[in-house]
Amino acid sequence: MLTDAQVRKIKPAEKKTKYSDEKGMYLEVTPSGGMYWCMKFRFQGKENIFSIGTYPDTTLAQARRIRDEARLKLKDGINPNEAKKQKKLQVDESTLFRALAMEWMQDRKAIIKEATYLRDLSVFEKDLFPVLGDMPIDQIKGKDVLACAKKIEERGALEMAKRSIPLTGRIFRFSIRKGIIENDPTHT
Template identity: 40%
Template sequence: MPPSEDAPMLTDTAIRKAKPADKPQRLFDGGGLYLEVSPAGGKLWRWKYRINGKEKRLAIGIYPDTGLADARDKRDAARKLLAAGIDPGEHRKAEKAAGEERAANSFEVIAREWLGKQTWVEHYRVKVEAWMVNDVYPYIGARPVAELSAPEFLRVGRRMEERGAIESAHRVLQTCGQIMRYAIATGRADRNPVADLKGAIASPAERHHAAITDPAVLGGLLRAIEGYTGDVTTRAALNLSALLFVRPGELRHAEWAEIDLDAAEWNIPAGKMKMRQPHLVPLCKQAVAILRELQPLTGRGQYVFPGGRSPRRPMSNNAINAALRRMGFGTDSMTAHGFRATARTILDEVLGYRPDFIEHQLAHAVKDPNGRAYNRTAHLAERRKMMQGWADYLDALRVGGDVVAFKRKRA
């Protein structure tokens, strides 16, 4: 007569001594629990039960990872489900499916999916990914996106705030909000809790890019650049910063393939622009001359201004600012980005060019009277004249000409 399955019979000693045979062996414990010993020596806990007239089996665990006491506890938990009319096997499948769905819809998975769709310039993409890896994923990356709450995002921001990275905290939370909106749009979340955090993080101090707007002082800077004794490519970058007033990142990442010296044009692709629109920069005669002088030095490579360590990378993002400091212009007087404010102010207030010409050349969002965005060639003839006029004005300032008070009529 076979042993009763309801009376506990197994002991740890008996389990350890159980040897494999030619066929699988079943060592019953009680309440449907048994240990199956395979011919290869593996030992698997199983629980036999009946539901709706059908006999089923549920895997409980592998011995010795799951010991006798643990196996009995798992059997008892499964019996409670069965007593409540729940099939333990189906319940486990549902839990597994739910876990897989939670993992697939975790914040990190969705964030990486969203990041992969962005067309940022490389250095900004690297910066955002570093923020996420260091400050976000370790804390909420594994959480299902639909279950995240405002306090969880607030704690992310607070950690950054406490170490003094207030501006970065704001940008990280802004990015998290964009990811949550993407999750909503793709049907994986119902609301964006980041929107509830407005005002919860201290506002960063307003940052201004120091810029020279006094023509007389600008003349001194131009003379300092002319006498700069550092790297030749850095001096060229300083001169072109003043002449072209593009964003520092756009200048550093300039490629020879984008520049047509014969047509006197620099076509910057949309992927490198802050506004994600292609931008055309008319090149004045002075800029063309600088680039022709530079071409024998860097023209065989990709970048107009290659990095010092590797020609396959662009110039350091601190190179121009470092050169300005070397020439005696502190952070409170002039920055690489400040050349834009310098040009914007003087072109308008001193030289009297139309503000929309200036704004378009700055690659700011400019719309026509009908609300449509100007395209890259809008007012190109006028902008060519403006850029040449600006270059000639800078030449006059450099030699100390009496042009400070000059103001032309608006075009």
């Protein structure tokens, strides 16, 4: 079983080295100095490695807590690697197009005419939200926005179609200012 003092004293060797802790957990040290907490486990008869974190970002105590959580998942018949992947895939609701558009609209409400606000809100609710609303902003491509505009155009609402692309672009630029995305796919 490792102690904090032992971990602090570990130096890189010429070859990758593993320092065992307990319950399948170990610290892997690379020749370049990288230090990685891992846990070896068996799931459905196969040996697996669960990456816990890097040292010193993840302390010994934190690594043990994460290891214990992973072992509880195993006890419940859940592969901790799969659970970790699923957690990463869960979408942050605040980065959905709908949430960002509504936040942007709320910010503008006090400075624009009510008629403009209602017209823009109508474009969002009637035409953009059904297609883009539940998509994370960073996954929306220019072709998605163009498809929305074409759908509006096919309906014969040319003014709405004309407004939809610049309106969507404003949400992308708002998201850029918030640091959520880096570019606007409507502006290429």
